Amino acid sequence: MAHNIMMPAFKVQRDEERCIRCGVCVRQCANNVHNLDEDGWMWVQDDKCVACHRCAVLCPTRALNIIEYPLDFRGNQHWTPASIREIYAQAQSGGVLLSGMGNPRTYKNYFDHLLINASQVTNPSIDPLREPMEMTTYLGNKNHHSCGEKPQLKLDIPLMFSAMSFGSVSINVHKSLAVAAKSLGTFWNTGEGGLHPDLLDFGRGAIVQVASGRFGVHPDYLDNSAAVEIKIGQGAKPGIGGHLPGEKVSQDVSLARMIPAWSDAISPAPHHDIYSIEDLAQLIETLKVATRFEKPIAVKVAAVHNITAIASGVVRAGADILVIDGFRGGTGAAPMRIRDNVGIPVEMALAQVDSRLRDEGIRSQTSLVISGGIRNSADVMKAIALGADAVYIATAALIALGCHMCQMCFTGLCNWGIATTRPDLTKRLNPHLGSERAINLLAAWKHEMMEMMGGMGINAIESLRGNRLMLRGIGLSKEELGLLGVKGVGE
Amino acid sequence: MKVVAWTEYCLGCGLCEIYCAAQHDGYNGNVLKIFKKGRPMHRSRLLKAEQGTWLNTCMHCTHAPCINGCISGAIKRDPNGIVYVDYERCVGCYSCVMLCPHGHVRPWSERHQVLKCDLCRDTGLPSCVANCPNGALQLVD
Incomplete structure (x- = not known):
């Protein structure tokens, strides 16, 4: 191939x-x-820079800065610089464009169009520093009328760490999140890559995933867990499977996943034993039997167009927890076109699914957990008010561990020791510091959530759940307000 | 007290050496100034081997051979147990360099004296510990 005509994406400025x-x-x-x-000459290759900021953050004299490469194309609203560059890349490589993390495009963010209520005069607000505030959440089937009590997950905060597989992320990410989850009284998720032997002690605090590749699934894995999650789909890449490149399948990863080292780990797009709701019901039942009906079974689906019907089917198939992952959800690697163009916002999916399950009288049979682009405690409050029982976070947790959102997770060259399995890079994330930062983040969010609840005059998270009167939409059409089930501002 | 390196999490970035140099010789942590105007001399050294990297730094031994062997009484122990060099007294005989079993004391040929870790005893937390980006250095008793 002749000279690459693509200019660098970023420019490293050295003072x-x-x-x-x-x-x-x-x-x-x-x-x-x-x-x-x-x-003593410095030579900078801008072409290779991914803007992860590692050099700039560690530079002891703050001599480095990274900016977008300032070479402009002639202005064109249709042929944006990004779309031109993507064509250059594909003309050079002949391959599918890959990217990491969640959908970065400018689609409407409904969280940013929702406002939270507060008490004034007619009902008292509550000071969370002086009065008790209940944040405990139970996840699982609450319909105890048939077959007695069902297993529940007890969360001290309505937040959990979402699925990220060992292999796509480093062992130190798992260690950090496992320790943090234990300390916070919540759960972390192994993702589809099995459980590393070093983390067997943290298995009871983990939701273990069973995905289409069935990596690392064996009786002890299911036994040594808090709950089992069947992953049908992922918000970042609904409808397609996963592909962990062989370069990331180190000896450790191969042991945890039970596959040969340095071989590609390919998760098929569908589960080859699930082609209908009835098939899903079978797998759920199988897992319930395998875990002696002691653990709740979760099913994770991506938010897609007919999510309400899918959700209804999944709950009827026996899912104790229904996880809906929106299109902002992150990933270690996804085809860019899929990530950017497939799926729907989780806010809309959540509101619709919650309403549908209530209308059908089966809401109590499942707990709703949402994930996909939750950025702060206000997003969490809005999600809970829209009907979620709890919220999964992953990107926010990784940012707390040091991720700078360069979106190059699929290269395995993460300079922050997060999305890599190279030992020299993995050690850059000290799990003792990582867990401390993750604990700090969630502790801070908990304080903020308590303040917001207190402001609303609510002293238990249970009273906020599905309480859409606590929300008002701003800048939304009548149709959007109707779909979200919230009133407009001023109403 | 001594600084312990956690090899498992040492990145080998070398910031410990840089901040060590900047904390001494009156530069008070000003990295830019010592590297542009002065002669940066770090007390502890970052070692690189096949097994990884780690900061080789003074153990401040209870029975310190460097103190016993110093011909001019320049190496002293302060009330906190920190072994340091009194530069008023050091005559550059390098007995301590030869005696230290860990190779922590180094010749400072330019001044004909020696360099060793003093745990930044004038400024509080050792500069290497405070500036390690990965928490790979710890001050222990």
């Missing part, structure tokens, strides 16, 4: 007055952007 040639940037960049030769 020569500040650079002391210490070489920290050289040693820290796994993409080899920075090079220092014997004569």
Whole structure:
């Protein structure tokens, strides 16, 4: 192939007055952007920069800055620089464009069009620092009329860490989140890559996943868990499976996944034993029997067009917990076109599913958990008011661990030690610091949620659940307000 | 007290050496100034081997051979147990360099004296510990 006509995406700016040639940037960049030769000359290869900010953050003199490459195309509203660059990339490689993390496009974000209520005069607000505030949440089938009490997950906060498989993320991410979840009284999720032997002690605090590849699934894995989650789909790439490149399948990953080392780990698009709701019901029943009816079984689906009918079917198939993953949900790798163009916003899916399950009288048979792009405690409050029992976070947790959202997880060269299995990169995430940061994040969110609940005059998260009168829509059409089931501002 | 390196989480970035140099010789942590105007001399050294990288730093031994062997009484122990060099007294005989079983004491040929970790005893938390980006260094008793 002739000369690559693609110019760099980012430009590394080095302030020569500040650079002391210490070489920290050289040693820290796994993409080899920075090079220092014997004569003390720095040579920067902008082409390789992914804007992960590792060098800039560690530079002891703040000599580095990374900006978007300033070379402009002639202005064109239709042929944007991104769309031109994507064509250059495909013309060069002949391949599917890959990307990591969630859908970054400018679609409407319904969380940003919802406002939360507060008490004034007619009902008292509550001060969470002086009065008790109940955040405990139970997940599972609450319909105890048939067959007695069902297994429940007890959460001290209505937040859990979402599925990220070992292999797509490093062992130190799992260690950080497992420790944090235990300390916070909530749960983490193994993802579809099995459980690392080092984390057997944290299995009871984990929701273990059974996905289409069945990686790492064996009786002890199911036994040593808090709940089992069947992954049907993922918000970032609904309808397609996963592909963990062989480069990331190290010895450890191969042991946890029970596949040969350095071989590609391919999750099929469908489960080959599930082609109908009845098939799903069979697998749910099988897992319930395998876990002696002691653990709730969750089913995770991506938010897609006819999600309400799907949700109704999944609940009727016996799912104790229904997880809906919206199109902002992250991933280690997805075809960019799928990530950017498939699925629907989780806010809309949640409101519709909650209403549908209530209308059908089966809402009590399942707990609704949503995930996909939850950025802060206000998003959590809005999700709960729209009808969610709890919320999964993953991208926010990774950002707390150091992720800088460069979206290059699929390369396995994560400079922050997160989306990599290379030992020298993995060690960059110290799980002792990582767990502390994850605990801090969730503790901070809990404080904020208590403040917001207190403001609304609510002292138990249970009273907020599905309480859409606590929300008002702003800048939304009548139809959107109707679909979300909330009133407009001023109403 | 001593600084313990956690090899498992040492990145080998070298920031410990950089901040160590900047904390001494009156530069008070000003990295830019010591590297642009001064002569950066770090006390502890980052070692690289096949097994990984770690900061090789003074153990501040209870029975310190460097103190016993110093011909001019320049190496002293302060009330907190920190072993440090009194530069008024050091004559550069390098007995301590030869005696230290861990190779922590280094010659400072330019000044004909020696370099060793003093746990940043004038400023509080050792600079290497405070600035390690991955928590790989810990101050222990």
